[in-house]
Amino acid sequence: MAAARAQPAGPMKRPLPQEAAGELLGLLAELAAFSAPGPGVTRLLYTPEWCGAQHFLQERMAELGLEVRMDQVGNVYGRLTGSEPDGKVILTGSHIDTVVNGGRYDGAYGVAAAVTALHYLRMAFGQPLRTLEVVSFCEEEGSRFPLTFWGSGNVTGLYNGSEAAGYADAEEITLAEAMAACGLGAGVSAVRDAQFAGLAGDAGDAALGRRLIDEVPAAAASVEPESGRGFTGSAVRSDIAAYVELHIEQGITLERSFRSIGVVQAIAGQRRYLVKVSGTANHAGTTPMSLRQDALAGSAELLLALERSAVAEGDPLVATAGRLEVYPGTPNVIPGEVQFTLDIRHSQAETLERFCAALLAEFAELSGRRGLTLAVQPVLATLPAPMDQGLCTALEDICRQQGKPYRSMVSGAGHDAQLFAPRCPSAMIFVPSRAGISHSPEEYTSPEDLTAGLEVLTAMLYRLAYTDNGDTVT
Amino acid sequence: MAAARAQPAGPMKRPLPQEAAGELLGLLAELAAFSAPGPGVTRLLYTPEWCGAQHFLQERMAELGLEVRMDQVGNVYGRLTGSEPDGKVILTGSHIDTVVNGGRYDGAYGVAAAVTALHYLRMAFGQPLRTLEVVSFCEEEGSRFPLTFWGSGNVTGLYNGSEAAGYADAEEITLAEAMAACGLGAGVSAVRDAQFAGLAGDAGDAALGRRLIDEVPAAAASVEPESGRGFTGSAVRSDIAAYVELHIEQGITLERSFRSIGVVQAIAGQRRYLVKVSGTANHAGTTPMSLRQDALAGSAELLLALERSAVAEGDPLVATAGRLEVYPGTPNVIPGEVQFTLDIRHSQAETLERFCAALLAEFAELSGRRGLTLAVQPVLATLPAPMDQGLCTALEDICRQQGKPYRSMVSGAGHDAQLFAPRCPSAMIFVPSRAGISHSPEEYTSPEDLTAGLEVLTAMLYRLAYTDNGDTVT
Numbered sequence: 051m052a053a054a055r056a057q058p059a060g061p062m063k064r065p066l067p068q069e070a071a072g073e074l075l076g077l078l079a080e081l082a083a084f085s086a087p088g089p090g091v092t093r094l095l096y097t098p099e100w101c102g103a104q105h106f107l108q109e110r111m112a113e114l115g116l117e118v119r120m121d122q123v124g125n126v127y128g129r130l131t132g133s134e135p136d137g138k139v140i141l142t143g144s145h146i147d148t149v150v151n152g153g154r155y156d157g158a159y160g161v162a163a164a165v166t167a168l169h170y171l172r173m174a175f176g177q178p179l180r181t182l183e184v185v186s187f188c189e190e191e192g193s194r195f196p197l198t199f200w201g202s203g204n205v206t207g208l209y210n211g212s213e214a215a216g217y218a219d220a221e222e223i224t225l226a227e228a229m230a231a232c233g234l235g236a237g238v239s240a241v242r243d244a245q246f247a248g249l250a251g252d253a254g255d256a257a258l259g260r261r262l263i264d265e266v267p268a269a270a271a272s273v274e275p276e277s278g279r280g281f282t283g284s285a286v287r288s289d290i291a292a293y294v295e296l297h298i299e300q301g302i303t304l305e306r307s308f309r310s311i312g313v314v315q316a317i318a319g320q321r322r323y324l325v326k327v328s329g330t331a332n333h334a335g336t337t338p339m340s341l342r343q344d345a346l347a348g349s350a351e352l353l354l355a356l357e358r359s360a361v362a363e364g365d366p367l368v369a370t371a372g373r374l375e376v377y378p379g380t381p382n383v384i385p386g387e388v389q390f391t392l393d394i395r396h397s398q399a400e401t402l403e404r405f406c407a408a409l410l411a412e413f414a415e416l417s418g419r420r421g422l423t424l425a426v427q428p429v430l431a432t433l434p435a436p437m438d439q440g441l442c443t444a445l446e447d448i449c450r451q452q453g454k455p456y457r458s459m460v461s462g463a464g465h466d467a468q469l470f471a472p473r474c475p476s477a478m479i480f481v482p483s484r485a486g487i488s489h490s491p492e493e494y495t496s497p498e499d500l501t502a503g504l505e506v507l508t509a510m511l512y513r514l515a516y517t518d519n520g521d522t523v524t
Numbered sequence: 525m526a527a528a529r530a531q532p533a534g535p536m537k538r539p540l541p542q543e544a545a546g547e548l549l550g551l552l553a554e555l556a557a558f559s560a561p562g563p564g565v566t567r568l569l570y571t572p573e574w575c576g577a578q579h580f581l582q583e584r585m586a587e588l589g590l591e592v593r594m595d596q597v598g599n600v601y602g603r604l605t606g607s608e609p610d611g612k613v614i615l616t617g618s619h620i621d622t623v624v625n626g627g628r629y630d631g632a633y634g635v636a637a638a639v640t641a642l643h644y645l646r647m648a649f650g651q652p653l654r655t656l657e658v659v660s661f662c663e664e665e666g667s668r669f670p671l672t673f674w675g676s677g678n679v680t681g682l683y684n685g686s687e688a689a690g691y692a693d694a695e696e697i698t699l700a701e702a703m704a705a706c707g708l709g710a711g712v713s714a715v716r717d718a719q720f721a722g723l724a725g726d727a728g729d730a731a732l733g734r735r736l737i738d739e740v741p742a743a744a745a746s747v748e749p750e751s752g753r754g755f756t757g758s759a760v761r762s763d764i765a766a767y768v769e770l771h772i773e774q775g776i777t778l779e780r781s782f783r784s785i786g787v788v789q790a791i792a793g794q795r796r797y798l799v800k801v802s803g804t805a806n807h808a809g810t811t812p813m814s815l816r817q818d819a820l821a822g823s824a825e826l827l828l829a830l831e832r833s834a835v836a837e838g839d840p841l842v843a844t845a846g847r848l849e850v851y852p853g854t855p856n857v858i859p860g861e862v863q864f865t866l867d868i869r870h871s872q873a874e875t876l877e878r879f880c881a882a883l884l885a886e887f888a889e890l891s892g893r894r895g896l897t898l899a900v901q902p903v904l905a906t907l908p909a910p911m912d913q914g915l916c917t918a919l920e921d922i923c924r925q926q927g928k929p930y931r932s933m934v935s936g937a938g939h940d941a942q943l944f945a946p947r948c949p950s951a952m953i954f955v956p957s958r959a960g961i962s963h964s965p966e967e968y969t970s971p972e973d974l975t976a977g978l979e980v981l982t983a984m985l986y987r988l989a990y991t992d993n994g995d996t997v998t
Contacts, residue, residue, distance in 0.1 A: 301810025334844035335936030336775025462809030
């Protein structure tokens with residue numbers, strides 16, 4: 051391994067070779083093969099497909115010269131230790147899980163690109179000044195258990211795994227049972243071997259799996275072998291100096307504006323509500339129009355007010371009623387009650403707060419005029435997560451240096467990066483999603499755009515880990 | 525039995541005695557006891573409760589001096605034969621079935637009042653000039669099988685029972701099987717006895733049931749004993765000179781206008797449609813407002829157009845979207861498709877036609893402006909059924925003579941009378957429904973209003989069957 055030498059800030063001396071793009075595309079295809087049957091990619095937390103993918107990544111990263119390990123909840127790391135003694139880590143990656151019948155890019159792209167970037171950086175520049183780590187988070191989507199951001203949430207302290215051990219999936223399998231089936235949790239070393247042997251298909255790999263899992267940091271040593279109900283010990287890390295995540299946009303902003311790269315300024319905060327509008331169910335034939343309290347007609351007025359207000363507020367505010375149910379829901383009965391969901395997002399906390407307050411006030415006024423009763427239940431409130439301005443500026447510099455068309459933007463979707471943003475300088479790089487489609491087998495990003503994202507990520511990691519500029523993030 | 529004598533037109537010589545009101549209320553209470561468990565009254569076609577009620581009615585009418593019989597589909601008749609030889613019949617009654625957890629007045633009131641009226645008329649005036657018959661139709665609601673107006677439909681030729689024999693209820697019991705369980709259909713005389721014995725609770729009543737069923741008119745003699753799959757023979761009647769139905773309003777028009785009696789001028793025609801609005805499902809966080817094709821926001825605009833147009837058209841037009849479903853129906857996904865039902869009613873065919881055409885044109889325009897695709901599927905179209913103007917005038921005369929506050933009105937709900945209206949002079953009398961509520965255990969009409977309706981019905985039947993005025997309807 052070459053000796054670590056501090057480089058002056060500036061472009062990487064050697065640009066990413068053509069092979070790196072091929073390596074990235076190959077890795078994406080290999081990961082996509084770990085899927086339950088059906089269209090697209092289905093890789094739910096702690097399923098055999100998921101175990102297979104995380105095992106495969108550990109093997110591949112080990113082959114590429116990284117030190118690998120899996121933490122207590124199944125996050126996988128690949129490490130390239132730096133020469134500086136402070137122990138701080140530049141972390142990059144994304145999540146390995148998918149929704150049911152999802153695509154091959156959401157999450158997996160950020161992981162595969164991080165692996166490729168570290169491989170190339172190690173080959174081209176040897177040991178970095180600052181430690182670089184790839185992370186493949188075990189779970190972000192919350193598709194099997196109601197545990198969105200389970201992977202990054204355990205790393206940042208949002209979750210304490212043992213509290214969630216009783217959560218059950220649609221088949222009444224608890225989180226603890228699902229973890230045990232993957233060889234996670236306590237007192238299950240035999241299961242671990244069997245699991246990895248089963249996935250890898252021969253006994254030799256069982257030993258590899260064993261080795262990979264045993265390479266846990268000190269914190270994990272507190273796992274209690276006698277606990278069969280969940281797991282103990284913490285996956286929390288306090289050594290992260292910066293977090294950089296590359297991800298597909300999952301929207302149409304980049305495609306519509308003909309940009310290859312999005313530099314995310316903030317991840318939008320969300321407010322979710324359940325709205326109930328109550329009127330009077332009555333006979334559709336015998337109740338004159340003037341004597342109705344039709345909960346659906348009233349809700350239609352609220353939905354149009356929602357749309358009108360959101361358009362008037364302007365980008366990046368988005369507001370959606372995605373689910374709506376009518377009671378009793380019979381063709382010849384005037385609806386007596388309607389329930390619908392609200393999902394409202396903006397990058398600035400004050401704007402989000404003001405918009406929601408004004409909207410709900412308008413809802414109350416419109417309902418009152420019709421003699422309808424309104425009940426609004428807050429369901430979720432997350433704060434916007436601003437990305438680090440220094441890192442954003444660095445990403446914009448890199449795009450200009452590489453001659454890539456880019457734009458600043460807000461992420462309307464949630465990402466693992468929003469959990470790191472309050473704790474360390476964090477950044478996100480977006481690449482276009484064709485037609486804005488994601489969470490679908492139709493999800494697609496062109497090889498050119500995938501490569502562009504890899505090039506920007508690699509240059510950013512070079513700057514953070516190999517040059518003096520990296521100091522700005524510690 | 526007193527000899528039949530033609531009376532001059534005018535009020536009945538002897539008004540209805542106090543006991544008649546008590547008899548009506550008692551009969552309603554007795555009928556309400558024939559119900560499946562649960563709130564309110566549940567008496568679905570061809571269930572044990574239904575069989576019990578029709579059997580009870582036959583017994584009671586026989587006791588009151590009427591000739592009783594049940595036809596091939598389970599309609600029950602009670603006859604007071606007139607002295608005139610033309611064989612024409614003045615028919616009065618309603619239906620005995622209910623919705624699930626319905627009330628005790630919808631349908632049953634018209635049957636119980638008809639029985640009470642004929643009892644009183646026979647006692648007070650003896651044999652009529654024209655034959656009077658009570659009918660208790662087996663089915664109007666269509667709550668067990670998709671066979672709305674099954675009872676009156678078989679009498680008027682809308683249905684041919686054997687074609688519908690394969691219809692199944694929610695528990696996959698076919699109509700033919702359900703009929704056989706009630707002793708209807710062919711080759712089931714043993715079942716008949718057992719059925720009626722079971723309902724009546726002792727062997728003596730089985731003989732009565734046997735006798736009642738065997739008193740079928742000539743047409744029913746064609747029932748084929750070897751057919752086990754349905755029934756043959758016809759319940760159609762061509763001897764009806766007039767049909768008069770007393771019913772609760774099921775609306776709030778009478779209550780709001782402080783009238784005891786509604787003289788129905790017409791039963792509204794109905795158009796039903798299934799509307800499908802298609803847009804593009806997309807991520808609620810990453811899709812800017814300006815780039816959406818939100819099927820629910822678009823549908824909200826259509827629903828408000830529906831309400832606005834109906835209010836502008838004015839009474840008696842009513843328009844309702846009672847069921848609406850959103851796909852995929854997830855809080856964080858912009859709705860890609862919405863389906864909703866339309867139920868539009870008016871008493872005049874031309875108005876209904878014009879309104880629907882204009883509305884659907886507006887729907888198409890509004891959808892098109894948003895880039896949404898509209899598909900409209902007609903589901904039902906019934907013509908308005910005007911009541912006989914001579915009978916309406918006679919009812920208004922009677923209300924004035926009796927000093928009862930009344931109003932002319934349109935029935936927005938469907939009734940058995942609409943099947944007779946194209947075939948013979950037909951009339952409907954409404955009494956108030958408290959708060960307009962029906963199809964509910966809360967259904968209620970005061971004893972005073974129930975009695976008022978009975979008095980008007982009795983006077984009307986007297987006029988039709990005992991006086992020279994009756995000639996106007998033949």
